[in-house]
Amino acid sequence: MSYPLEQSITSLIEEKTGIGTxxxxxxxxxxxxxxxxxxxxxxxxxxxxxxxxxxxEFQALIDFITINETYFFREEKSFRFLEKxxxxxxxxxxxxxxxxxxxxxxxxxxxxxxALLMNSLPEALFTxxxxxxxxxxxxxxxxxxxxxxxxxxxxxEHHYLLDRIKKGQDREGRLCIDxxxxxxxxxxxxxxxxxSFEFLPPMDLIFLKNTLIYMESRNKHKIIDKxxxxxxxxxxxxxxxxxxxxxxxxxxxxxEREGYYFLRKRDPRTLSRQKLQSTLEENTLRTQxxxxxxxxxxxxxxxxxxxxxxxxxxxxxxxxxxxLITDILNNSCSLQKENQTHQLAEKLVAxxxxxxxxxxSRANSSFDDLPAELxxxxxxxxxxxxxxxxxxxxxxxxxxxxxxxxxxxxxWPARYFSLFSLESSRARKESELKILIxxxxxxxxxxxxxxxxxxxxxxxxxxLEICKNGLAKLEKGTINGHR
Numbered sequence: 001m002s003y004p005l006e007q008s009i010t011s012l013i014e015e016k017t018g019i020g021t022x023x024x025x026x027x028x029x030x031x032x033x034x035x036x037x038x039x040x041x042x043x044x045x046x047x048x049x050x051x052x053x054x055x056x057e058f059q060a061l062i063d064f065i066t067i068n069e070t071y072f073f074r075e076e077k078s079f080r081f082l083e084k085x086x087x088x089x090x091x092x093x094x095x096x097x098x099x100x101x102x103x104x105x106x107x108x109x110x111x112x113x114x115a116l117l118m119n120s121l122p123e124a125l126f127t128x129x130x131x132x133x134x135x136x137x138x139x140x141x142x143x144x145x146x147x148x149x150x151x152x153x154x155x156x157e158h159h160y161l162l163d164r165i166k167k168g169q170d171r172e173g174r175l176c177i178d179x180x181x182x183x184x185x186x187x188x189x190x191x192x193x194x195x196s197f198e199f200l201p202p203m204d205l206i207f208l209k210n211t212l213i214y215m216e217s218r219n220k221h222k223i224i225d226k227x228x229x230x231x232x233x234x235x236x237x238x239x240x241x242x243x244x245x246x247x248x249x250x251x252x253x254x255x256e257r258e259g260y261y262f263l264r265k266r267d268p269r270t271l272s273r274q275k276l277q278s279t280l281e282e283n284t285l286r287t288q289x290x291x292x293x294x295x296x297x298x299x300x301x302x303x304x305x306x307x308x309x310x311x312x313x314x315x316x317x318x319x320x321x322x323x324l325i326t327d328i329l330n331n332s333c334s335l336q337k338e339n340q341t342h343q344l345a346e347k348l349v350a351x352x353x354x355x356x357x358x359x360x361s362r363a364n365s366s367f368d369d370l371p372a373e374l375x376x377x378x379x380x381x382x383x384x385x386x387x388x389x390x391x392x393x394x395x396x397x398x399x400x401x402x403x404x405x406x407x408x409x410x411x412w413p414a415r416y417f418s419l420f421s422l423e424s425s426r427a428r429k430e431s432e433l434k435i436l437i438x439x440x441x442x443x444x445x446x447x448x449x450x451x452x453x454x455x456x457x458x459x460x461x462x463x464l465e466i467c468k469n470g471l472a473k474l475e476k477g478t479i480n481g482h483r
Contacts, residue, residue: 073155104130107141115161144177218447318376322450378408
């Protein structure tokens with residue numbers, strides 16, 4: 001297979017699945033494609049076009065190259081953690097629990113979860129869902145027959161639980177799972193990267209192990225955002241131990257129990273009051289004690305030639321500051337907490353706390369005290385406009401938001417909220433909505449997350465649907481404005 005074709009197919013796979021191929025699979029891919037080109041007597045370019053258009057052919061390729069290495073109770077400490085700390089809380093409260101095994105492969109993980117839950121809860125109080133992109137491994141899962149490699153030293157302390165779900169052994173000594181158990185697990189062939197999860201109920205627990213390590217950063221963010229949206233508030237995302245450090249999402253916080261790390265979904269409308277109140281108080285003291293910026297000195301100071309002039313502080317870029325705020329809200333560790341950019345981010349986090357708490361007068365005063373020249377103008381003016389809008393001052397909000405868009409016309413949250421303060425014609429609103437829809441689509445396609453903390457706990461697709469519905473109503477003439 002020629003290198004340009006290999007590169008093009010690798011790009012197509014990543015575009016449709018988020019998965020970056022790895023060396024062990026490139027040989028499999030080359031073998032599969034060479035065989036198919038020979039069978040069909042195609043030129044390389046013809047096969048590439050066919051692969052991009054024919055879903056069955058693409059699925060056959062994915063089935064052939066994806067890695068499916070798993071076994072019962074893999075990474076046993078995660079099952080020990082559930083057994084000791086999580087399942088008991090559901091027992092005490094009498095609550096049902098929805099569990100998802102994402103990238104379930106041949107089913108050992110999903111069956112392990114079912115056996116663990118079955119040991120503690122009535123079957124009516126839990127459901128297990130299982131997703132994978134590879135139809136061949138799902139077919140294996142549905143047969144429920146497992147060779148010796150599915151049982152390993154890691155996981156052996158829980159192997160006794162398999163007695164509750166197995167039927168016995170076949171003539172070759174392979175473990176056979178009771179078909180009645182398999183039929184109770186909701187198994188779906190699903191592209192985690194591209195497909196909708198709308199068929200899933202809200203989840204209490206999602207296992208997403210050994211998937212993110214094969215993805216580029218932008219693809220990881222997309223996957224994590226999709227799963228986070230399908231977690232209940234307080235629900236857990238369980239990843240392989242090395243993957244925890246790869247995740248940063250404003251609605252997920254890292255927690256630890258007895259040396260085991262996992263991620264919990266925080267309430268999108270409730271920030272940590274204790275943490276942010278402390279941040280607010282620290283920032284107030286810091287502002288009182290800190291020297292004023294050079295252009296705000298009360299009087300002109302003479303500088304001698306012996307004195308060293310500090311370089312003027314350049315406001316951080318909008319995206320840089322937004323992502324840093326996201327990290328702070330996500331309780332991520334920062335190695336540069338003492339630099340000025342981090343201090344600016346903390347000031348805005350404290351301001352967000354006041355807005356989320358409904359303390360708008362205090363938020364407005366805090367905003368007025370911010371040194372505008374130290375912040376990206378687009379973000380600063382957006383916050384001013386948002387506070388004014390919440391306080392019912394449409395004129396002031398419109399001015400701030402217009403200034404934000406003047407600095408960055410693609411700052412779509414400012415464009416969205418400016419629609420609420422616009423007193424304009426239907427044609428103007430239609431025009432603004434069309435621009436906004438294009439901008440949100442671009443933001444989603446780029447897998448960006450830097451504006452997430454501005455979206456009131458929702459995601460970009462939520463705002464996209466609102467805008468599309470508003471535009472449809474305007475075009476039909478059923479409404480005169482957008483609210």
